[in-house]
Amino acid sequence: MIRGTTKLIAHLGYPTESFKAPMIYNPYFEQHGIDAVVVPMGCKAQDYAAFLKPLFRLSNIHGALVTMPHKVATIALLDEVMTTAKVAGACNAIRLGPDGSLIGDMFDGEGFVRGVLRKGRTLLGARALVVGAGGVGSAIAASLARAGVAELALFDAYTPMAEGLGERLRVHYPRLEVSVGSNDPAGYDIVVNATPLGMKEGDPLPVDVERIAPSAFVGEVVMKQEITPFLAAARARGCAFQIGTDMLFEQIPAYLEFFGFPAATADELRAVSRIAY
Amino acid sequence: MIRGTTKLIAHLGYPTESFKAPMIYNPYFEQHGIDAVVVPMGCKAQDYAAFLKPLFRLSNIHGALVTMPHKVATIALLDEVMTTAKVAGACNAIRLGPDGSLIGDMFDGEGFVRGVLRKGRTLLGARALVVGAGGVGSAIAASLARAGVAELALFDAYTPMAEGLGERLRVHYPRLEVSVGSNDPAGYDIVVNATPLGMKEGDPLPVDVERIAPSAFVGEVVMKQEITPFLAAARARGCAFQIGTDMLFEQIPAYLEFFGFPAATADELRAVSRIAY
Numbered sequence: 001m002i003r004g005t006t007k008l009i010a011h012l013g014y015p016t017e018s019f020k021a022p023m024i025y026n027p028y029f030e031q032h033g034i035d036a037v038v039v040p041m042g043c044k045a046q047d048y049a050a051f052l053k054p055l056f057r058l059s060n061i062h063g064a065l066v067t068m069p070h071k072v073a074t075i076a077l078l079d080e081v082m083t084t085a086k087v088a089g090a091c092n093a094i095r096l097g098p099d100g101s102l103i104g105d106m107f108d109g110e111g112f113v114r115g116v117l118r119k120g121r122t123l124l125g126a127r128a129l130v131v132g133a134g135g136v137g138s139a140i141a142a143s144l145a146r147a148g149v150a151e152l153a154l155f156d157a158y159t160p161m162a163e164g165l166g167e168r169l170r171v172h173y174p175r176l177e178v179s180v181g182s183n184d185p186a187g188y189d190i191v192v193n194a195t196p197l198g199m200k201e202g203d204p205l206p207v208d209v210e211r212i213a214p215s216a217f218v219g220e221v222v223m224k225q226e227i228t229p230f231l232a233a234a235r236a237r238g239c240a241f242q243i244g245t246d247m248l249f250e251q252i253p254a255y256l257e258f259f260g261f262p263a264a265t266a267d268e269l270r271a272v273s274r275i276a277y
Numbered sequence: 278m279i280r281g282t283t284k285l286i287a288h289l290g291y292p293t294e295s296f297k298a299p300m301i302y303n304p305y306f307e308q309h310g311i312d313a314v315v316v317p318m319g320c321k322a323q324d325y326a327a328f329l330k331p332l333f334r335l336s337n338i339h340g341a342l343v344t345m346p347h348k349v350a351t352i353a354l355l356d357e358v359m360t361t362a363k364v365a366g367a368c369n370a371i372r373l374g375p376d377g378s379l380i381g382d383m384f385d386g387e388g389f390v391r392g393v394l395r396k397g398r399t400l401l402g403a404r405a406l407v408v409g410a411g412g413v414g415s416a417i418a419a420s421l422a423r424a425g426v427a428e429l430a431l432f433d434a435y436t437p438m439a440e441g442l443g444e445r446l447r448v449h450y451p452r453l454e455v456s457v458g459s460n461d462p463a464g465y466d467i468v469v470n471a472t473p474l475g476m477k478e479g480d481p482l483p484v485d486v487e488r489i490a491p492s493a494f495v496g497e498v499v500m501k502q503e504i505t506p507f508l509a510a511a512r513a514r515g516c517a518f519q520i521g522t523d524m525l526f527e528q529i530p531a532y533l534e535f536f537g538f539p540a541a542t543a544d545e546l547r548a549v550s551r552i553a554y
Contacts, residue, residue: 001303002315002316003296004297008316015281016282020281022279022281022283026279037316040280040285041337042338043334044336047331054327054332055328058319
């Protein structure tokens with residue numbers, strides 16, 4: 001129940017109609033007696049900069065979840081940006097530092113990484129291919145680098161996107177081997193679809209699944225259905241895999257830590273959430 | 278349950294800890310399937326002007342409840358101010374007009390008036406004394422004028438406060454008989470304590486209760502206890518009366534109408550609210 005002492009977590013984006021975070025966090029907060037609430041705030045791109053600073057001067061603001069179209073714009077508006085967000089070139093969470101400063105991080109990729117680790121895979125020293133270097137692909141690449149992969153191959157249909165991401169990775173992870181330009185999955189331990197391919201019927205697969213090693217672990221960002229055509233093909237090949245919504249639920253414990261709230265597991269959050277897939 | 282479609286009613290004030298509106302409105306919204314939520318936002322005086330405009334550019338903002346210390350400052354920040362708010366010199370509710378304009382009104386006094394009317398008293402043509410010409414006294418005087426009292430006597434320990442209110446009343450209600458300077462309740466049909474007297478033990482009574490006609494109706498704004506010393510004395514004299522929280526609950530149906538939500542009675546709101554007095 002919202003009261004005068006309740007801490008606010010603004011959920012900033014536009015449009016808001018499809019927001020799911022309130023139905024995940026708020027039941028969790030309620031169940032655990034955490035006096036906080038996630039509140040959707042439909043902020044348009046042109047109004048964002050003027051809104052963010054006064055919003056964070058509220059006495060009961062605790063943080064913000066940031067979604068489209070503000071993830072990239074947020075970077076320039078903060079006082080401190082964590083490396084993962086810098087590499088991703090985007091920020092999806094803001095918290096207020098003790099001195100009133102705004103601190104930003106990016107957890108889209110962290111959710112992916114936590115899911116892979118929890119499924120028993122090792123990322124330290126692994127070779128990973130990320131197909132798609134847009135927002136979510138960049139975030140996954142940034143988190144894979146942070147998690148200690150040895151090699152990261154990047155591909156995007158628009159090559160400069162992948163090149164830009166590659167350069168940011170090289171700056172912050174000089175010992176990481178980064179390559180750009182091929183979506184051939186042969187020889188990789190981790191193969192990730194971070195493109196929208198699979199959203200529409202008849203989409204081609206993002207990589208040639210026949211060239212994925214059956215021992216590889218395959219990840220997917222498309223959430224339209226649990227088993228996308230890409231995952232179905234990878235599963236048929238014998239690969240272990242992670243579905244799109246795993247990334248969503250696995251990242252929430254990371255947000256909770258970031259905001260200083262008691263931690264929960266992804267499974268617990270999935271159980272109390274009031275959304276269905 | 279808050280979701281992406283939920284309309285926001287910002288509860289603007291500072292500090293927020295004692296806010297009660299969320300625990301009144303939100304259970305009512307929930308029970309009636311109204312997809313709206315009252316969210317406390319602790320905005321300090323110096324940050325208010327910079328926050329209000331961008332707040333009202335959010336796509337899901339519906340309105341605001343305004344409390345201390347912003348009620349007076351709000352007047353100058355709006356596009357349209359209703360007469361009651363102009364006379365009161367303060368505004369405690371804002372809604373978004375269809376053209377994006379900000380429209381303000383003041384309901385503190387409306388709650389008082391509705392309570393009196395619902396207790397079967399007539400205000401049209403009545404003679405009223407309002408003791409205390411601060412925020413709540415001004416609001417009550419403004420609403421009594423709007424309700425059609427014939428005569429309004431104003432008193433404040435600081436006379437210029439009562440004089441300023443008297444002048445605003447004369448401007449907007451030229452046929453109303455306004456007098457300033459005496460707190461003698463003799464001859465009045467309605468006698469209102471709108472001072473803080475009664476908050477502290479040992480406070481003097483706001484008027485000489487022995488001079489109130491037993492047929493008069495007595496109103497109180499102090500909410501510290503149901504029966505304040507002033508009400509106890511008036512009751513002993515045989516006067517009908519209204520307690521402080523009646524004003525609070527009676528004004529909420531007026532807010533709901535202002536915001537375009539389905540109406541409720543004060544009793545219904547009191548029954549579903551999660552606050553206790």
